[in-house]
Amino acid sequence: MDKLTLAPATYLYPAPVVVVSCGVGERANLITLAWAANVCAEPPQLAVAVRPTRHSHRLISETGGFVVNLPAAGNLGAVDFCGTFSGRDVDKWAETHLTPVPSERVEPPRIGEFPVSIECALRHTLPLGSHDLFVAEVLAVHVARDVTGEDGRVNPERLKSVVYGHGRAYYDLGETLGQAYQARRKGDGR
Numbered sequence: 001m002d003k004l005t006l007a008p009a010t011y012l013y014p015a016p017v018v019v020v021s022c023g024v025g026e027r028a029n030l031i032t033l034a035w036a037a038n039v040c041a042e043p044p045q046l047a048v049a050v051r052p053t054r055h056s057h058r059l060i061s062e063t064g065g066f067v068v069n070l071p072a073a074g075n076l077g078a079v080d081f082c083g084t085f086s087g088r089d090v091d092k093w094a095e096t097h098l099t100p101v102p103s104e105r106v107e108p109p110r111i112g113e114f115p116v117s118i119e120c121a122l123r124h125t126l127p128l129g130s131h132d133l134f135v136a137e138v139l140a141v142h143v144a145r146d147v148t149g150e151d152g153r154v155n156p157e158r159l160k161s162v163v164y165g166h167g168r169a170y171y172d173l174g175e176t177l178g179q180a181y182q183a184r185r186k187g188d189g190r
């Protein structure tokens with residue numbers, strides 16, 4: 001395989017795209033993030049990387065809780081809006097016609113129109129350079145019934161997830177290529 005060697009940069013692809021709700025009451029805000037990941041199973045934790053200059057960075061730090069909302073393809077307009085404008089200048093809830101729904105375990109509201117909302121409590125803030133990493137524990141998860149399967153878990157084909165690629169565009173997940181953990185069952189796994 002003929003390969004180019006590129007300058008060091010953030011090439012991990014694809015990235016999920018999420019909209020985090022943060023802040024409380026009149027100050028509640030929305031921010032689109034692509035740098036987000038599951039990082040621990042027990043206790044369940046995820047991490048998001050946020051520039052300290054973002055309005056939302058301050059809200060997350062002050063409130064200590066936030067909600068990671070997963071969009072479906074139909075929410076793309078709101079996703080892009082929340083990643084383009086700052087809550088310092090606009091009310092993103094009003095502009096995107098999204099509905100703040102009270103959360104159960106954290107102060108910031110979740111997004112009524114997004115199919116998955118993950119309530120999180122901030123546990124660690126790790127300054128990395130351009131971004132701070134917020135590591136948070138998952139306290140509650142809300143999933144729209146029509147994106148779950150018979151097993152009660154999220155069905156990716158029904159969710160119609162959105163991913164973000166190389167600082168450029170949004171994509172859907174395309175086709176299912178195969179079931180996971182088949183190699184292990186055949187005895188040639190890890």
Ligand SMILES: Cc1cc2nc3c(=O)[nH]c(=O)nc-3n(C[C@H](O)[C@H](O)[C@H](O)COP(=O)(O)O)c2cc1C
Nearest residue numbers: 032033034035050051054055056083084085086087
């Ligand atoms: C697709 C997409 C992904 C983004 N990912 C991040 C991210 O991971 N971290 C971050 O700090 N900003 C990210 N941004 C930029 C913020 O969403 C943007 O600066 C936003 O306007 C900040 O809002 P706020 O000032 O109300 O907090 C992303 C923007 C887009 C469109």
